[in-house]
């Protein structure tokens with residue numbers, strides 16, 4: 001379970017950007033004798049760097065953010081930051097040179113930024129204020145993600161491709177999940193930054209898991225910002241993550257089902273979090289050696305489980321925001337020794353402009369005994385055991401000590417990556433990249449080791465599943481003691497919650513209701529019921545949007561046992577559908593899958609009473625449009641210009657007859673219901689659109705509505721027209737003026753009072769768990 005610290009560690013209120021948390025810990029309190037003693041003993045740094053390291057630990061973190069979302073949108077927004085905002089942000093203020101935001105040099109495509117300006121500057125400088133409100137709006141709608149710089153690293157090193165089967169084992173609140181999803185939707189290598197376009201429906205999948213139910217909801221909220229038919233979210237203990245079955249046709253062909261093995265796994269495990277000291281200043285008061293010691297066993301079990309779920313040739317990134325070797329190198333070393341078919345990938349040449357240090361080869365665990373705070377260091381496990389009194393429990397395992405034999409090059413711990421705060425003004429972090437030997441290498445090794453090799457060589461190659469299972473068996477007989485062996489789960493029972501393997505070839509409506517039969521335990525999610533492509537609502541949605549035949553119309557599901565398209569229709573890709581059909585969603589605690597695509601337009605009136613019209617009451621969600629758009633016949637999309645966009649933003653329901661020609665005639669001729677508008681690049685006196693934009697509208701009998709939410713409208717308005725021209729935006733501005741005038745307080749003074757530089761806080765920060773970045 002997560003080690004969540006008590007109330008004293010949390011902010012009293014949400015303070016998004018005020019990192020200098022003097023409300024909790026004064027600068028004088030930023031010291032901890034045990035912490036210093038412990039890390040000095042570990043020799044984490046050369047002596048001459050120690051002071052710089054400690055000084056930096058006491059300073060607030062600079063603000064970092066990432067331009068998020070699908071690659072094309074992100075690139076457009078990033079260009080806007082570079083061309084519109086940055087040139088205005090380098091003025092001297094009161095004679096003081098202000099550093100404009102700078103791109104993190106190691107982040108692909110320059111999509112991540114860092115800035116470090118005082119609140120005074122943000123208050124005084126109108127250009128910074130303008131930049132700030134741009135960031136606020138774009139963050140609220142998910143185009144910008146405020147994330148610690150070091151926390152952006154693990155997904156980059158995982159090198160996810162669209163065809164990969166990926167798992168994020170400890171995913172909540174989901175900032176790294178969002179990056180992984182982006183990579184899954186970006187053809188070509190996301191890590192090298194060469195990705196350009198977007199894959200609307202990638203063939204691979206991302207399974208994001210977290211054992212904390214509440215935090216899993218945050219994760220779902222976060223990842224909904226990037227609609228993906230390839231996403232699954234589960235709520236399980238990663239250290240005993242069950243076997244997932246999938247139709248053989250999705251994993252190389254054949255009949256029946258196979259165990260789903262992963263190409264890529266991120267283990268961003270729960271940790272003591274002392275690398276986040278600059279942000280979570282409460283750690284200065286609370287840090288204890290027991291935090292890391294107590295987590296070692298869980299961390300190791302999670303990593304070992306990931307290793308068993310990995311395909312041959314696959315890759316795992318293990319990461320923590322802790323500096324403690326017990327949670328880092330010790331876990332990696334023990335895991336490698338328990339499964340010798342893995343190697344550590346050298347990381348020194350990846351992301352060349354990132355300053356990092358190699359992993360440690362030696363360290364000395366420390367403990368406190370008898371309620372005393374004094375640390376006792378033990379160079380070996382046997383010294384520790386010898387020091388225990390008769391009544392003392394032998395709580396810790398040998399795996400916490402450095403391995404004696406470190407001659408194996410493939411397990412060289414210096415291949416791990418350590419990031420320290422003083423190296424490039426970040427938090428502290430640890431990353432190890434592990435790879436499992438490819439199938440051919442494994443088989444060759446088996447043959448060499450086996451006297452009966454010639455006989456085996458004539459047999460069919462082993463299934464991936466068999467190889468993994470035999471590895472697991474090997475692991476359990478390994479000489480290295482591990483905190484607790486993970487049992488290989490039995491194949492899940494597919495009868496209650498799943499359907500036969502050939503479900504897709506069965507009439508799909510036969511699956512309706514099946515999964516609702518078993519709703520054991522406390523898991524109370526609605527079932528997943530796939531609709532037949534012949535379902536009248538599915539057909540109406542497809543017809544209305546003029547989708548081409550390659551649209552995966554048999555992958556649409558609803559979340560009720562009866563297959564009633566009551567409110568929302570969701571879309572998966574083939575492999576996610578196969579996971580849903582071949583597993584009991586209760587047993588795998590499947591919280592959500594795929595992406596919501598169509599929703600019923602409440603209050604929509606049909607102009608005719610026939611059922612075809614009433615089926616057209618469903619509309620495409622704006623978030624789902626990027627997924628569907630590649631399947632829309634281009635000639636059915638309506639062209640519109642900036643004048644039309646302005647009217648749609650300024651008024652909630654502009655009348656069709658008030659639009660300019662030629663759009664007026666075109667929209668009048670359309671039936672009521674959902675339509676898609678396309679705006680091309682354009683510049684006029686009032687605004688400028690630098691990229692093609694597609695938006696959904698709803699036509700009632702006489703008027704139109706732009707079907708994006710208020711915040712998205714405001715953000716779009718700021719981007720295109722340089723100001724918030726929306727009804728909501730105008731109302732908010734005039735209310736603010738009235739409030740300021742009636743209280744006699746200027747808006748600037750108000751800012752001073754709140755003492756914040758505000759961009760909507762990311763949920764990670766809102767939850768303020770000490771053990772994460």
Ligand SMILES: C[S@@+](CC[C@H](N)C(=O)[O-])C[C@H]1O[C@@H](n2cnc3c(N)ncnc32)[C@H](O)[C@@H]1O
Pocket residue numbers: 001002151169170171172173174175176177209210211212215236237238239268269270271298764771772773
């Ligand atoms: C460091 S945080 C993950 C941060 C996340 N990767 C991100 O970037 O937003 C660790 C997470 O592990 C979860 N966790 C703790 N124990 C777990 C377990 N046994 N299995 C799965 N998740 C666990 C916690 O709930 C927490 O959300």
